[in-house]
Amino acid sequence: MRRTDIRNIAIIAHVDHGKTTLVDAMLKQSHIFRENQQVIERVMDSNALERERGITILAKNTAVIYKGTKINIVDTPGHADFGGEVERVMNMVDGVLLLVDAVDGPMPQTKFVLRQALQRGHRAIVVINKIDRANARPNHVLNATFDLFVDLGATEQQSEFPIIYTNALLGEAGTDHMHMSQTLEPLFEEIIEYIEGPESDPDGPTQLLVTNMSYDDYKGKLLLGQLHSGKLRKAQQIARIDHDGNIKNMRVNQVFTYSGLNRIEVDEVSAGDIVAMTGIADANIGDTIADVDNPIPLPPIKVEEPTLRMTFGVNTSPFAGRDGTFVTSRKIRERLYNELDRDVALRVTDTEAADTLLVSGRGELHLTILIETMRREGYEFQVSKPEVIYHEVEGKQQEPYEQVELEVSQEVVGVVPEMMGQRRGELVDMKYRDDNSVHFVYKVPTRGLLGFRQHFLTNTRGQGVMNSLFAGYGPLAGSIETRNLGSLVAWENGETTTYGLHAAEERGTLFISAGVEVYEGQVVGQHIREKDLEVNVCKKKHLTNIRAAGSDENIQLTTPHNMSLDDCIEYLADDELLEVTPKIYRLRKRLLTHNERSKASNRDKRLEIRD
DSSP: OBOSSEEEEEEEESTTSSHHHHHHHHHHHTTOSOTTOOOOSSTTOOSHHHHHHTSOOSOEEEEEEETTEEEEEEEOOOSGGGHHHHHHHGGGOSEEEEEEETTTBSOHHHHHHHHHHHHTTOEEEEEEEOTTSTTOOHHHHHHHHHHHHHHTTOOHHHHSOOEEEEETTTTEEEEETTEEESSSHHHHHHHHHHSOOOBOBTTSOOEEEOOEEEEETTTEEEEEEEEEESEEETTOEEEEEOTTOOEEEEEOOOEEEEEBTEEEEESEEETTSEEEEOSOTTOOTTOEEEESSSOOOOOOOOOOOOOEEEEEEOOOSTTTTSSOSBOSHHHHHHHHHHHHHHOTTOEEEEOSSTTEEEEEESSHHHHHHHHHHHHHTTBOEEEEOOEEOOEEETTEEEEEEEEEEEEEEGGGTTHHHHHHHHTTOEEEEEEEOTTSEEEEEEEEEHHHHTTHHHHHHHHTTTOOEEEEEEEEEEEOOOOOOOOOOOEEEEOSSEEOOHHHHHHHGGGEEESOOTTOEEOTTBEEEEESSSSOEEEOTTOOOOOOSSSOGGGGGGOOOOOOOOOOHHHHHHHOOTTEEEEEOSSOEEEEESSOSHHHHHHHHHHHHHHHHHO
16 A cells, blocks of 8 residues: 655755755745744754755755645765765655756766665656756756666666756756746656655554664654554554564654654654654664564665774873863763764774774764764864775685766866876776866775875865765775875974974974974974974074074964864874864874884884894
């Protein structure tokens, strides 16, 4: 039995193709806001980090009513590192809107999210957005999208997709890009006509797969998913079935459905709708909520394995404990293991060191967002350089590869082959475009992309565009040198002076300014040569009979390079750590004192001679 009064859809696309903006327009035209209500842009991006970075990180639900039909909409992330969010959302929708930019066309993440939808058997409506852009080429984009459907093995029914052209910013849509409607009505009509309602058995046993979770300060843990069969009522006794098949009887406290941006408490929900519930505190994503008398589990959620890992440990620097609220290994371990409940693509394991944990994720951005979130919550810790996760296949070690798409202007086209060659990149495709840009597609070991983005932006004068997607495992590519410059390391504890920094900046690029407290072993800049250099940035000019002590006030320092969290993680070398506190990031050496580093260096040399 199919419900005709509900449609469950996910909006999927590459990052920055306009998913959240389109959801904004759909909400406004469904009149869920008052006429005089002030509504912020990208209203679905409720997370502070999402607003700052301009990307969607967490999948979120909303619902609109169109001509008596309820349309549940899930806004999904567009970045490949948050693919775990997309993979699990596919379990609770019945169709997708595939958003494609009218200029860029299908991009790496478009391929990933579409593959997930097609494998689940979902139908897709192709929405070609930003049709108002000056260089829009809708016919080319449409042909490229059709080719992508064919390449991904879409069925004949899935390949006969409807096409809607939109300008999400103005809330316009149409079946012909030359004749656009002033509203999104053509899009709503196509959703009702083409996307089928959910299959449901309202009289069967209760079955719901927990697909998402959130937390409410007053209601506690909220479980979210599509009710596949039966009914779910307030105060109902249910059975929770975990990944191992263990069954535990529990009771639902409250039941909610979605209306606009709000959760509405209801007494009962029938199969087919997307529902949230409270009262089941120890449930996790992938568990089944089933009938207490007839507990039947649903297939668990499977996501792709992580490709990068880094260590999270207790801050051991001389400044430890100054800024953070949560600084102990117990608090850090507890927070990381709690994150596993919300993020199915993350892995956390203990190490031999009691104060250090190994955290694995989908990519640098995936791990960076976790670090930034913990920092804002008051945690203080230190992390290592990301490293790739190797797999052993038939007795041979393999490493992860990425498909990288680079877009640069023709003036700097020569730097791409040079940089990719150094990182063992293999050219797959290269195209010259009408807008004086060149489009490259490379297959590169994930190791080669660690720290690559910053060098790429520098060499393309900030105008290069880079996107990547996991492309599977392959044979080891050999040695790759991702960083060829050393660090400027503070020689002693103290406060930096203009005089000391002026002498140090002749040896490289500084990361700090005058009047900053530093400690021995802290990285204060990047050297212009391969090896590290210890510098005395706290040195003062003393009074003599020739010059006054304060005459260095006339010295003009170059503005230091203000390193963001992403920059710091890209910069890290194997023998360095990043100290993360709620107020500041500090790069440091693993071994802080000069003697410790000298002993370690001599020991490594002796081992090399023996080998």
